[in-house]
Amino acid sequence: MKYVDNVKSQMRKGMLEYCILLLLHKEQAYASDIIHKLKEARLIVVEGTLYPLLTRLKNEDLLSYEWIESTQGPPRKYYKLTEKGEESLGELEVSWTELNETVNHIANK
Numbered sequence: 877m878k879y880v881d882n883v884k885s886q887m888r889k890g891m892l893e894y895c896i897l898l899l900l901h902k903e904q905a906y907a908s909d910i911i912h913k914l915k916e917a918r919l920i921v922v923e924g925t926l927y928p929l930l931t932r933l934k935n936e937d938l939l940s941y942e943w944i945e946s947t948q949g950p951p952r953k954y955y956k957l958t959e960k961g962e963e964s965l966g967e968l969e970v971s972w973t974e975l976n977e978t979v980n981h982i983a984n985k
Contacts, residue, residue: 888919893929894972895919897957898966900939904956929957938964 886898892914899905899913907926914921933939938961943951 892919892925893933894919894965894968896929896933897938897961897968900955900957901962901965904942904954906954910955928943933961937961 895914895917896910899910905913907923909931910930911921911923911926930939934941934955937958938957939955941953941955944954946952
């Protein structure tokens, strides 16, 4: 089972960035909202994983953020895709479609 657990973990890690870009393509979001939406989709992520990933994506100019005042406490950092992020998402969507078709082809042979 260790092998299967490791492969499943690697698959989830590989999909996490793509899923974050998909979420932020729809609307800008606060980190806690991103975690909630990922959990709703059964992709479990903790803050200790998400924040470094968001920082890396921002440093790669795929994301930007803005501070928005909150009615419940301090201002919140809302993330959104940059133009480069939108382009990268488009490329990932093509790769996902190709990969999905390949796996389905092999599985159905």
